Amino acid sequence: MAQSQGWVKRYFKAFCKGFFVAVPVAVTFLDQVACVARVEGASMQPSLNPGGSQSSDVVLLNHWKVRNFEVQRGDIVSLVSPKNPEQKIIKRVIALEGDIVKTMGHKNRYVKVPRGHIWVEGDHHGHSFDSNSFGPVSLGLLHAHATHILWPPERWQKLESVLPPERLPVQTEEECLHGSP
Structure with a gap:
């Protein structure tokens, strides 16, 4: 005993x-270093949650990759919501500091992204609360870079940093003044 x-x-x-x-x-x-998160909502369709409300993708979030605020156009990032600091949102980086972006529904048709900021948008335009609603986002709100879809198993994949051609930044301020296609 x-x-x-x-x-x-x-x-x-x-x-x-x-x-x-x-x-x-x-x-x-x-x-x-890294964590996982479930993505809710339709704002990033079709890249994330293509099945709509029937499914939620689970993604790997890499904190290490954004530790020096190094992001590229096309990256899918997690950030603290500028409107609700208790909420994290996931969006695609459209423009970096110094870029001029043609907005979609923002109060200004063109915005020059200020130093220390990025412009983020959801892939599903019109169903996304993004920079078109709240403007450029401070790099200090960056949380992580979404690198892979982990769940569901049939969607396992690396997330590519792809910027849709129609969302490329405007090349010069002159294009803003004279209009670009």
Whole structure:
């Protein structure tokens, strides 16, 4: 009987040591390196959630990749909502600082993205709360870069950084003044 109690005590002690090491390591990993998130809504269709409300894609979010605010046009990123800091949104980067973007429904037809900001939009225009609603987004609101679809299994894939040709930034301010196609 005493032997079995000793075994339980040793097991419990080893479990506690492992637990108190594993939890901080796991929390640090999820906070600094990568995590997973379920994507809700139609704003990123057809890239994410192509099945509509019947399915939700689960994506891998890479925190490490945006640690120096290094993003490219076409990247799908997670960011803190400029309108609700308790909510994270997922959008595609359309323009970087210094770019001039032709907006879609914004109060200004053209916007020059200020320093330290990006322009983000959902792929499903008209069904997305994005920069066309709230303007350029501070790089400080970046949370992560979405790199892969993990669920459902039939949609496993790497997410490519693709910018639709019609959303390329305007090349010069003169194009804004004289109109571009």
